[in-house]
Amino acid sequence: MPILEFTSPPLPHYLASGFCVIAPGRKHPNRHNIGVFDLLVVQEGCIYIMEGGVYYEVTAGHAIILRPDRHHYSPQGCTTDTAHYWLHFNTTGAWRETEEEVPPLPSVSIEEKSFTMQTFAIQLPQFTKLLKPTSVYRTMQQLGELEKESHRNWARWKHQQLFQQVLEQLNASLQAEMPPPGAEVADQAASYLRQHFKQSVTAQSLGEALNFHPVYIARCMQREFGCSPFEYLLRYRLEQAKLLLLQTDFPVARVAEEVGFNQAAYFTSCFVKVEGLTPRAYRKRFSQA
Secondary structure, three states, X not given: OOEEEEEXXXXXXXXXXXXXXXXXXXXXXXXXXXXXXXXXXXXEOEEEEEEOOEEEEEEOOEEEEEOOOOEEEOOOOOOOOEEEEEEEEEOOOOEEEEOOOOOOOOOOEEEEOOEEEEOEEEEEEOEEEXXXXXXXXXXHHHHHHHHHHOOOHHHHHHHHHHHHHHHHHHHHHHHHHOOOOOHHHHHHHHHHHHHOOOOOOOHHXXXXXXXXXXXXXXXXXXXXXXXXHHHHHHXXXXXXXXXXXXXXXXXXXXXXXXXXXOOHHHHHHHHHHHHOOOHHHHHHHHHOO
């Protein structure tokens, strides 16, 4: 099944939406490279779509996302009244089409003054049976009802909020259909490391906690997060250390202890290697007026 993967930030953004009934014998518009993503959610009937040489029958309770850079058309007219919602959206960030066995693109660190932000992947099925179609219909209806207020700032903000709910509902359908192999193991490992970052964690203790071989856990985390479990743990400890350096007056040795380092010197060495300056210099730089 094709998957559309968006690297965020920035998040995909809402453009416009509506509701339409296609009469028997009529077709969805024939379009070439329209430059925006076109989401169709069918409530009743069936839309017949060709895109990229692939044929889709989008029946009630199903959704399809048509790409902005391809030709799509209906090879035949609807056979009954076909009620559907449509939504145009786009992104200024990177995106790609992939398949279920391909892992997400590795995250990238983005420096935001005193903090480090990681990019993440939003994966959406290009064609799917909705997990909760009634909920999606309701959200799409709310989007359409707001269109008459779209000249107002609050309505445009509300559009984006509701649109994010639609993306979540599409992603939920994807996860229900095909959970990526190893992704759950990687998530469990990440949760365990975050919960126990103040403690001493070994490959053996991590394996025993998750009931998987440490080598398999490492392979899963490398695929999902682009790093080993202990690289992940180190990054998380340093992020927590940065918060303590900014939000408390703890001595550096106390900060090191609070985030799971047994030796302040090793903590400082790791901090310098990642941040390019010592913990004291980091605190001083962001405490200056």
